[in-house]
Amino acid sequence: MHALRDVLGEMPLHRSVKGIRKGKPVPTVTIDGCKVEVEKDATVLDAAKKAGVWIPTLCYHPAVSSDASCRLCMVELDRGDWRQLVTACNYPVRRDIVVYVSSEGAQQARHGVMELLLARAPESQELKALAERMGVKETHYPKVTESQRNCILCGLCVQVCEEIIGQAAIGYAGRGVDRTVAAPFRQPSEDCIGCGACAAICPVGTIKVRIHKDEQEVEISPFKSRAKLLICEECGAPIISMQVSEQALGKVEVNCEEFRERVRLCPKCRRSQTAGRLKAATANKENGERAVNWH
Amino acid sequence: MTVLGNAKLRSTAELEHMQEELRARHTPSAKCVRVCTGPGCAVKGSPKLYELFCEAVERTGANVEIEAKSVGCHGLCECGPIVLIQPGNIFYQKVEEPDIAEIFRETILGDRVVEKLLYENPATGQKAVTPEEITFYKVQKRIALAGNGLIEPTKITDYIAERGYIALAKVISSMAPEEVVSEVEASGLRGRGGGGFPTARKWHSCREAEGLPKYVICNGDEGDPGAFMDRSIMEGNPHSVIEGMLIGAYAIGSEQGYIYVRNEYPLAVEHLKTAISQAREMGLLGQNILGSAFSFDIRINRGGGAFVCGESTALMASLEGRPGEPRAKYIHTVESGFRGKPTNLNNVETWANIPQIINRGGEWFAGIGTEESKGTKVFSLVGKVKNTGLVEVPMGITLRRIVEEIGGGIAGGKRFKAVQTGGPSGGCIPAEHLDARVDFDELTKLGSMMGSGGMIVMDEDTCMVRVAKYFTNFLQKESCGKCTPCREGLSQMLHILERITKGEGEVGDVEELEGLAELLEGTALCALGKTAANPIMSTIRYFRDEYDAHIKEKRCPAKECRGLFRYEIDPEACTACGICLKNCPADAITGEKKVSHVINQEKCTLCGMCWEKCPFTAVLKV
Numbered sequence A: 001m002h003a004l005r006d007v008l009g010e011m012p013l014h015r016s017v018k019g020i021r022k023g024k025p026v027p028t029v030t031i032d033g034c035k036v037e038v039e040k041d042a043t044v045l046d047a048a049k050k051a052g053v054w055i056p057t058l059c060y061h062p063a064v065s066s067d068a069s070c071r072l073c074m075v076e077l078d079r080g081d082w083r084q085l086v087t088a089c090n091y092p093v094r095r096d097i098v099v100y101v102s103s104e105g106a107q108q109a110r111h112g113v114m115e116l117l118l119a120r121a122p123e124s125q126e127l128k129a130l131a132e133r134m135g136v137k138e139t140h141y142p143k144v145t146e147s148q149r150n151c152i153l154c155g156l157c158v159q160v161c162e163e164i165i166g167q168a169a170i171g172y173a174g175r176g177v178d179r180t181v182a183a184p185f186r187q188p189s190e191d192c193i194g195c196g197a198c199a200a201i202c203p204v205g206t207i208k209v210r211i212h213k214d215e216q217e218v219e220i221s222p223f224k225s226r227a228k229l230l231i232c233e234e235c236g237a238p239i240i241s242m243q244v245s246e247q248a249l250g251k252v253e254v255n256c257e258e259f260r261e262r263v264r265l266c267p268k269c270r271r272s273q274t275a276g277r278l279k280a281a282t283a284n285k286e287n288g289e290r291a292v293n294w295h
Numbered sequence B: 001m002t003v004l005g006n007a008k009l010r011s012t013a014e015l016e017h018m019q020e021e022l023r024a025r026h027t028p029s030a031k032c033v034r035v036c037t038g039p040g041c042a043v044k045g046s047p048k049l050y051e052l053f054c055e056a057v058e059r060t061g062a063n064v065e066i067e068a069k070s071v072g073c074h075g076l077c078e079c080g081p082i083v084l085i086q087p088g089n090i091f092y093q094k095v096e097e098p099d100i101a102e103i104f105r106e107t108i109l110g111d112r113v114v115e116k117l118l119y120e121n122p123a124t125g126q127k128a129v130t131p132e133e134i135t136f137y138k139v140q141k142r143i144a145l146a147g148n149g150l151i152e153p154t155k156i157t158d159y160i161a162e163r164g165y166i167a168l169a170k171v172i173s174s175m176a177p178e179e180v181v182s183e184v185e186a187s188g189l190r191g192r193g194g195g196g197f198p199t200a201r202k203w204h205s206c207r208e209a210e211g212l213p214k215y216v217i218c219n220g221d222e223g224d225p226g227a228f229m230d231r232s233i234m235e236g237n238p239h240s241v242i243e244g245m246l247i248g249a250y251a252i253g254s255e256q257g258y259i260y261v262r263n264e265y266p267l268a269v270e271h272l273k274t275a276i277s278q279a280r281e282m283g284l285l286g287q288n289i290l291g292s293a294f295s296f297d298i299r300i301n302r303g304g305g306a307f308v309c310g311e312s313t314a315l316m317a318s319l320e321g322r323p324g325e326p327r328a329k330y331i332h333t334v335e336s337g338f339r340g341k342p343t344n345l346n347n348v349e350t351w352a353n354i355p356q357i358i359n360r361g362g363e364w365f366a367g368i369g370t371e372e373s374k375g376t377k378v379f380s381l382v383g384k385v386k387n388t389g390l391v392e393v394p395m396g397i398t399l400r401r402i403v404e405e406i407g408g409g410i411a412g413g414k415r416f417k418a419v420q421t422g423g424p425s426g427g428c429i430p431a432e433h434l435d436a437r438v439d440f441d442e443l444t445k446l447g448s449m450m451g452s453g454g455m456i457v458m459d460e461d462t463c464m465v466r467v468a469k470y471f472t473n474f475l476q477k478e479s480c481g482k483c484t485p486c487r488e489g490l491s492q493m494l495h496i497l498e499r500i501t502k503g504e505g506e507v508g509d510v511e512e513l514e515g516l517a518e519l520l521e522g523t524a525l526c527a528l529g530k531t532a533a534n535p536i537m538s539t540i541r542y543f544r545d546e547y548d549a550h551i552k553e554k555r556c557p558a559k560e561c562r563g564l565f566r567y568e569i570d571p572e573a574c575t576a577c578g579i580c581l582k583n584c585p586a587d588a589i590t591g592e593k594k595v596s597h598v599i600n601q602e603k604c605t606l607c608g609m610c611w612e613k614c615p616f617t618a619v620l621k622v
């Protein structure tokens, strides 16, 4: 029972604090015996990538800050007379350290976490594939918690929505096993612009983008949030959520008129229109006239 | 008397002068009634008693100077409401509204003792007039709770009269910050909030950490069910916490402090607020304290309402206005805490010890306790003991003395089974370790922990598997749900425990629990998850036979788990009164006049109605 030591172990000792300040700027990480040098404050995961060692991750994504909530990326850190399990995705390298990825303790920890996740989300194909790659065939735990369509609560969707999109249209509701990702009050969110970034980042395929052609709306399920779609003026195919195009207008430097003109059509129609114009231009050129400059 | 006005104190000399004046005014013959309004007595109606005393003072008043004081918890809540009369330090227990007139007439006006309100030693039958004569108090040593019961928490002058803020004055006028840290280091004080981390080491790290401003925080979240140590200090002696924080801030180099108070503690908030504004008015908080270059102020924040909000990083997130959820501590809060700045967090009781350590010296404090655990610890002693309440004992005292001498032994003539220490993620310690000493490391070795000071005594009728289930259920509900092992693992463990207590346990369940426990300890994000398996692990360690009885024999030895024991009627004791027969909702009991009754086990639904109703305790659990 060394939980207390675990907690205390995280406390920086004066000696090591000083060591960091005075130590060399490029610490060495020894991963399963392989030595790599990384920038100070890089993570163990960064080091592992450099060393070519694979560590399974779920809640980690380079685009957003790491919350280390899935606990799948456990590795063992050498602390002299004992080893501490740490999460590779956010453990900062501040001095020379030795870590073990394939040690029995580290593997056991990762397998244990994966088995718990499999019990929570037994239907997710993505999760199964990752488990298989880790060498976990199945879980021996029964499914005892109700999860929202296989959600493993990695939190990436919440983070991408807040940190990258800047909308914070979804967050957490409930505590403990009842925790879910939801829009405020579990109602469709007004803040959702229907960009689908959450669906794109979801590692287990829980979040889906649905197109409702009749209503000309995009729905982000399971949050039930909907956004109006821009519709191709030619063929009627949905292009992109209107708010996304509005926001994009604010973020990129383009000639607005021109951009509006562009997004009137879906990519397919735009291509055929451009092709048509090019054809006409070529024909005109042959007639000695100047080509129309489309953009 | 100019100093006693609300003028700002401009120097340490002015503070000392004021203290002398206050003490001089406090003539020893002054009569005073102290009504305990601590949590234990308050639920038994002591605020009303206080009011009645106040009214009586007004009515009789004139020639005798009588003061009615509302004070913090005295402990011995079992005997509440408690009233102390000065002079004489007369201790009255179980005081009720009608007693007030008598106390007034006899004791206050007539200087006579009201015998029937005195505490009687259950062993010897002797009456105790003063608290010193009661074993419950004799075995204790009060440092953190010293001021409780002595001072009126809403009066800063009371605190100052009892040498309050003298430690602050000493620090400001004659000690360098490093010297303050050294003094605390010499005391050996370790955090009282759970982890037992050396306080001086934390202060030093925070002092050394780069970045400004630095913050000091007081953790008054106290989420353990049934615990009220910190509450009593905040309610009963708020200035001791403020003075401790002032000294810490001076040592660390901080100008802003926060007290994070559990949302359910409105009186603590009120008393702290009053105390802070009084301290500000007197120049003990704010700019240039006591005329020095040191400035410091304190704000109060109300807690987020969840157990996990007491965890350091969750608390800081909550203070910042974000959801109270823990984050990884690989970079510790002394380096990057509240708002990403160096932050020193200590528990209420930790802070309350500081002024005394400065006043009486680190060495004095280190003289109390064991090699690695110094000073005293406050416990809230509850459960199946005769005396329950807040107790403060020197570290190193045995569990047996707490249970038997302070607690007065097990109530109802039952046998002791275990004592659970350390709050919901603590462990159960069995009878064979009753002589273990209360010490951070000793308790950890036994598979429990000091925690913040919960102490629940259990008797032979307690099923240890159910105890494990109770705490696991609490923790599962309080898990924030952020990380996988805690959220999913606790649910899995609870599921297994539920099966076992229903008689559906399978061979291998205990090993499964052990495996999950190890996984949680190693992989959970915060200490809630890391220590959550302690109740399970400690009960498996000491009461494995009970698990086995449930699993293999489908039997609950303590006869608490419904379905895992039977009800039977003892034919010798049965008087054939027919009460059970009438009350059985399942018509499972047969019998006639003068013929002892019998339970038909086929029909019995195990509701326990007969067991409850039988006036001759002839219904047995077997």
Ligand SMILES: Cc1cc2nc3c(=O)[nH]c(=O)nc-3n(C[C@H](O)[C@H](O)[C@H](O)COP(=O)(O)O)c2cc1C
Binding pocket: B190, B191, B192, B193, B194, B195, B196, B197, B199, B219, B220, B221, B222, B223, B224, B307, B308, B309, B310, B311, B312, B313, B345, B346, B347, B348, B350, B351, B452, B526, B527, B528
């Ligand atoms: C789930 C959880 C709940 C906690 N609750 C409290 C609490 O209510 N009060 C407290 O002082 N410490 C609590 N702690 C401990 C704090 O995280 C922290 O260690 C402590 O406040 C530091 O103060 P100390 O060094 O003076 O003990 C809790 C820890 C955990 C993991």
Ligand code: SF4
Binding pocket: B308, B326, B478, B479, B480, B481, B482, B483, B484, B486, B487, B524, B525, B526, B527, B528, B529, B530
């Ligand atoms: S261990 Fe439990 S309480 Fe702590 S972060 Fe994980 S889920 Fe939340």
Ligand code: FES
Binding pocket: A056, A057, A058, A059, A060, A067, A068, A069, A070, A071, A072, A073, A087, A088, A089, A090
């Ligand atoms: S990937 Fe590291 S904790 Fe989730």
